[in-house]
Amino acid sequence: AGANSGELTTPTAAAILSTLAEGIGPMPALSLGGVGYGAGSREGGAVPNLLRVFVGESDDIGEADVVVELSANLDDCTGEILGATMDQLHTAGCLDVWATPIYMKKSRPAWMISALAAEVDAARVEEILFQQTTTFGLRRRSVTRSKLxxxxxxxxxxxxxxxxxxxxxxxxxxxxxxxxxxxxxxxxxxxxxxxxxxxxxxxxxxxxxxx
Missing domain, CATH: 3.10.20.300 (mk0293 like domain)
Incomplete structure (x- = not known):
């Protein structure tokens, strides 16, 4: 949609990427072996019709991935509902779920419920939080997770x-x-x-x- 509307890749390129790519995220630290460039014949559009490919070996001896963190502040949710919601989030495949005691406006004690999930599970996590708690809104951000x-x-x-x-x-x-x-x-x-x-x-x- 918007300035980038229209076909931005070929069916063949889409098939190659969907087969070979493991995910989307920031480029890892690596020892660069080479860089390849390519330009398409189609002209026009807000984005240049160019492709750049990096080839190298990873310098990172650890592991990392990009996940979604979702959180909501709850000042009118009982402990029973909070616990049941956290159990349901775990069952839905969340990578981690936690609750943090906080103070909100007018010095009201409250809880911030947070969950880490893979991008493919984020919509389901949002649905559970809206259905099971009293929140009117969620915060959502992508975070890079370093792992052993x-x-x-x-x-x-x-x-x-x-x-x-x-x-x-x-x-x-x-x-x-x-x-x-x-x-x-x-x-x-x-x-x-x-x-x-x-x-x-x-x-x-x-x-x-x-x-």
């Missing part, structure tokens, strides 16, 4: 197998922790505190990896 590379290793404990969630940056292991659901299930089965299962899993993980 994640993997899992299973260790055998006296309480059964427990998965260890491992976070790496490059070749370095920066963090590792027992999967809570595994520890909770094992604790319930063996009638011991969850902390005892977690301590056992951590001890075995460290002994096997020398960390």
């Amino acid at each position: 590379a994640r993997s899992y290793k299973t260790v055998e404990t006296p309480y059964g197998p427990i998965r260890i969630k491992i976070g790496c940056r490059g070749d370095a292991v920066l963090t590792a922790s027992p999967e809570f659901a595994d520890c909770r299930n094992a604790a319930e089965t063996h009638h011991v505190p969850i902390r005892e299962v977690m301590d056992a899993a951590n001890l075995i993980w460290r002994s096997e990896t020398s960390i």
Whole structure:
């Protein structure tokens, strides 16, 4: 629409991009190997009919993606409704959901409910927030999320197998922790505190990896 109305790519180019591209976001840090330029034959329009392609190797040893953050301020929402809404947002596939105590106008105590979601899930998140809460408006912004590379290793404990969630940056292991659901299930089965299962899993993980 507007100044950029009309066909801006060919069906072939659209098919190539939809197949090869993993997403849309800022260009990552990279060691540039080459730059290619191309110009189309069609003239006119507000946007030059040009294409520029960068080829290189990533300099970033971590991982990053672009997600959507949505939030709303609620000063007339009960704790029951807030909790139920957060559960529904988790079920809808949100990457994270949280509530922050705040003060609004006239010094009224309130909650700010926030959710992180992939772009494809953002519309559903908006629908849930409008349907389940009393808000009249939402804030929405795109944010870049830096992540550790994640993997899992299973260790055998006296309480059964427990998965260890491992976070790496490059070749370095920066963090590792027992999967809570595994520890909770094992604790319930063996009638011991969850902390005892977690301590056992951590001890075995460290002994096997020398960390």
